[in-house]
Amino acid sequence: MEIGELYSRRQLDEAEGEQIEALKARSQQPIPDPDDWLEEELRRNILMTSVDSLLNWARRSSLWPAICFPACCAFELIATAASRFDISRFGMEIIRASPRQGDLMITAGTLTWKMAPQVRRIYDQMPEPKWVIAMGACAISGGIFASSYSVVPGYNRIIPVDVYVPGCPPRPEALLYGIRMLQQKIARMSLITQGR
């Protein structure tokens, strides 16, 4: 059975016109934004917080590492930055070639005394506030080279270290955990006491 046998073409057009008219009649006012669940202050875009929490939130949420990868731990750091572990989940996918744009130094590798002045210089060029993660056994204590004539027994001889991540080399999960720990540390910093 065809539609044309029950309703004429004209009747179908008239039914469609009625639907449009009805929708138009009940759509004369704009629908309000669904913000009635917000507090009155939020609806007026006012946030009440301390300067510390705001600053610390901004600082810990976009840590930009400066490049300091003197040895083999660098490959675990590269794996951490690549797609499987994806360091950008923590707001730090931009690993800076210039220390002037970085605020986190991940010291991935053995440091020799001949290289030490350059690392100190990179650290000095980073703008305040800045943090250091010692990644791997060599960065913590010199590792298996601790008693060598040429290796620095730990980066903390050269620069202050905030978080130590053990391993030879540490797995990317361990480095990410270290980064999370550093973020928790930053969250507790205060402008008055300067954190450290």
Next chain:
Amino acid sequence: MTVALSGKKIARQIEKHFPGGIIESSPQSLVVDRESLLPVATYLKTAPGLDFDYLTAITAVDYYDYFEVNYRLTSLKRNHSLVVKTRCYGRDNPSLPSVVSLWRGADFQEREIYDLFGISFEGHPNLKRIVLWEGFQGHPLRKDYLQW
């Protein structure tokens, strides 16, 4: 495949040109007297049939009584290789003639041996420490080097 030449055979050939220049020889290598190192090296580089135009590596060994320096030579033209050794005595200021004038590749390697063994190379254009820094005390690859 590069053919490793017999040290004994080459030693007999060198002995004809430089009598007394060879201290000892074996199928693996030959040991040259310190004084005739440079003439023998020049001969090995230029003699037709030998043509050792490439210095693969220089290494040094501390045998307490003397330092032995090994020159691993290769001929890219003839596709053969040879190990030449020489010895220098004394621990206070051992020295050897430099071969930088023959093979430029010896430059950094002689500096490294100077740095880590304390062997001076006479005639080297820029003999200073390369791996360690100026002011470092001692030469760490010597057998009697003790840090503490």
